[in-house]
Amino acid sequence: MPGVSYPSAAVAERVRRRLRLENTDPSAEPDEARRIAQLEVRRHNDLALQRGEAMIDDEAALVRDVLASVSGFGALQPLLDDPEIEEIWLNGPDRVFVAKGGATHRVDLQLTDALIRDLVERMLQTTGRRVDVSQPFVDASLPDGSRLHVAIADVVRGSWAVNIRKFLTRHRTIEALVAQGSVPSQVADLLLAGLRAGRSIIVSGATHAGKTTLLGALLSACAADQRIITVEETFELAVDGPDVVALQGRQASLEGTGEITLRRLVKEALRMRPDRLVVGEVRDAEALDLVLALNTGVPGAGTVHANSAAEALEKLALLPLLAGRNIDRSFIVPALASSISFVVHCRREADGSRRVVEVIAPTGEVADGRIVSTSVYRAEEVT
Template identity: 35%
Template sequence: MFGRRDFDPSGHAQSDTATVIPMPKPVADQPRTPLQVTPPGPDPVGRTEAYYRHKQDIVASVLTAISGRDLTQGDSAQHKQEIRRIVLDYIDVQKISLSRPEKESMAEDIIHDILGYGPLEPLLIRDDIADIMVNGTKETFIEVKGKIEPANIKFRDEGELLNICIRMASAVGRRVDVNSPICDARLPDGSRINVIIPPLAIDGPTLTIRKFKKDKLKMQDLVRYGSISAEGAEILRILGKTRCNVVVSGGTGSGKTTLLNCLAANIESDERIITCEDTAELQLQQRHVVRLETRPPNIEGEGQITMEDLIRNCLRMRPERIIVGEVRGPEAFDLLQAMNTGHDGSMGTLHANTPREALSRLESMIMMGKNLSEKAIRDMIANAVDIIIQTKRLRDGTRRITHITEVVGMEAETITTQDLLVFEIEGEDHRGKIVGRHKGQGIVKPHFWDRAKYYNEEDALSAALKRAGEG
């Protein structure tokens, strides 16, 4: 169904032609115990202790019936239907006392266990969930509409959760075992996952999934949600069209990647775009896109491909624009070099709380790998970066673009900036939602005015800035 491969006890992937069993075996250091389905405690959706006892017997029967079958091949819908038939037949033959809803829940649960990701499957198919946070077998939380709440799912034991983590990692050729207890990977649908297992995770395997909407957000969606004003969206469109070099700054979960996708939508379809990411998340719609992804070291500590390696290599691939998913180290130097050497319109994200802090972080990251003076680094940043866009998740869970800030140049040894648009908080409504507006800062002709004029966008820019100032 997802093109997964089975694993041997050491956690290594077998060949694609190997016989696939429903769940990978635990890693070598895990105790080998017979398959048991035990109730994890009171179940808010009505699964009782008797339900779990019956499920244990039914799972064993299904595993016997499909033994030796490769369930990654063929029609997944047909596989689901066959497992459902085996489950319902077993319930009828054994005269197990279950109501019709319980029978359907039993069939769905077992299908998820065998073909999907077990108890996580109902959460993964929900499009309103932004994050899934599994803190061992006892607690799972989800983020919905910017707020974290508990999820009503249960794992039968640590072994089941660990096997699900292994499956997820194996989908993209990554591994999780006692020798590689930390893993960053992505699911086939683009969702990003992080796994950390014992002995590093004290309370059991810990899994974090950053999900992405099936229907990708567009700039007009950000306007509708209040993340940016219509005038601000027009300014962002012009920034993309006029090939300004942009840094998107913000905290974790503030919407940096979503905004980067929206900004990239303004790139012309005939431009060659190369993306560099630690875990591939960007989903650009242009035709001419090359996607690159870093690689962690193998168990011997060799074979690592860093972000710095990717950016240096992509400069030899005739890019017109370079988009870096997240700048977090010495690769900042190579990205700025690219921005300064003809790759106008390049973009990247980084973690920072304000535009000024974003500049300081860029400076610090370059210092990590280069022995340059502070003034030389600041000159490079001032010449390379045109715009910093600041995103923030507010205390009510909403995400806002709080600043569109222009990098003007240098005064003495200080980088100078000016705000084009700022989100001003005015209070909160009766529901506790923050109320505010995006307000222009009175800039009539920004520093990139000549660039806008070159692309025949000066009238649109002037009108957007005027409306923003009046708002």
């Protein structure tokens, strides 16, 4: 809504003053905070009417904006602020869990279905994304970089299912990952040297194995010297550098128009003079566009869900076939073999820790339709 940012800031400041004067904690007393916000929004419109100034048509939206500003995300805010919590998920209003140190803990927190919906609306407010009956799933990035996933009740039995994978800055450097034992120092040196030399690297692993964290840390270490274009469905990599452009896909509108796919973003990224093209997660037909880019000499990087480094290569050879019947595996496999330098496999251990357990290097050769690779690193007791 045009012009909403200034009224929102002004009203939020008045709400903050009233909350302080009345000694009201918006997290502990959300209903009272909402009442105050509604009064101040109406007061703003009354004054605007008297002065002949522009009024706010959508008062409810401004109330949500103000509440998000003054109280964050309500009962979940302490969990979001806790630097030890890696992920938060809600299976319902009275089933709230967190992951801390790789272990799962249930939180003694009682919400309501209405409060969960209100919290989700606040989280989505600045993202331009929505969740409703026509779009029952949503992925979005919160302001701090954390990833939000929501599934609503018509596809989930009972209440909404909400996951928040947090952005933990202490894990975002390669030095930190080496220090905590996630990446052996010799592997970090090898991968950094490869990236700086323009090699293409794939990071593989299961869900929550630390793929995105590792890739983001490696890219950030090289971002001072390279123009990096990242392509993601939802911003997660958080690569910091002077010449980094982050692109994000877009869902279709209610009319079914306006969708921006990863395939489209990869093609657009190639027109932006990248020193390195990064696909945050390769899982569909965008694999073809990535392979074509790599085959034309553009260094790349990305993550793939797989059970081993070798399986990641095989998956990258199969995914391009989803682009259409005219795609031939006999072209894809040699193209991958000649363009990928390293595949790094991550694993989440039983104690919750994440570590690199395997690195392979394709030789450029193909035997019996499969890419030939050599083992560069292998941790002990890899299963």
